[in-house]
Amino acid sequence: MSGVHRPEKAAAATNQTARARAIRRRAARDLAEILDSKLFKALCEPVRVDIVKFLTAEGRSDVGTVAANFSQDASVISRHLAVLHEAGVVRRDKQGRHVFFELDGAHIIAQMEAITERCRNLAPMCCTTAND
Amino acid sequence: MSGVHRPEKAAAATNQTARARAIRRRAARDLAEILDSKLFKALCEPVRVDIVKFLTAEGRSDVGTVAANFSQDASVISRHLAVLHEAGVVRRDKQGRHVFFELDGAHIIAQMEAITERCRNLAPMCCTTAND
């Protein structure tokens, strides 16, 4: 940090600001850790969201059934489902030559709750503008 | 749907399954609606996550200060911050020729809680495998 703009009086580094800083840093680490998960990457693709929507509405389905309801090739749907599976969004259940997928609700909820919890932790330090 | 695989006995459409189907469909619509928000698209980009992390650790900062801590050009950081602002992740506060950003904790939490709540609604219908 070279020419950092410092409009305030450079708040003398009291014990309190040092502690606040430590807390911020930890919150940042915790938050980024969970934000780096594959969940967001999996769910930021429109087609994958549509697939999640389909599985919610129709329940457990095999690749072919899902693909039959989409314009893209079955191979594309297969890949999308693989990504969703990697991210823990869906459960995979191979049965004969058919591969069935269904939402892994428990896992999704657990992830979302963890993220929400982390977000709650950083609330007090970004809204009140605390010390700086 | 042409050659759909139908392993079960095609569950006679009782009132109950019809209702369950309606509930599923509504949950799917609600879920997809919130998943289509800009939040996920904003948070699936690694650099943007890093910026969020930085703002969490360092608090309110202007574009230049953020950019000074990243390898990419200031214009790139500016654009990323704009995307985060569009998504309601950060608040923008123009002050003179400096533009400050800070996490909009309240908004993030509200969004996350809304998503988590929607996910909870679809839990019972995807884990028990219900009727199909």
Added chain:
DNA sequence: CCATCATTTGCATATGTGTGCATTTACACA
């Protein structure tokens, strides 16, 4: 009013990834 700095925007390019087709693999059934 001009000089300067912070930020944004226009544009060209690099990079990631979604997509389709062809092929391969996995599996069931005859």
Added chain:
DNA sequence: TGTGTAAATGCACACATATGCAAATGATGG
């Protein structure tokens, strides 16, 4: 064991978008 179907994979290509540089815009201070 051979044949057909479902799913996965290799590959080439299209498309979205992240990136850097240059120029424009906005704002302060002389």
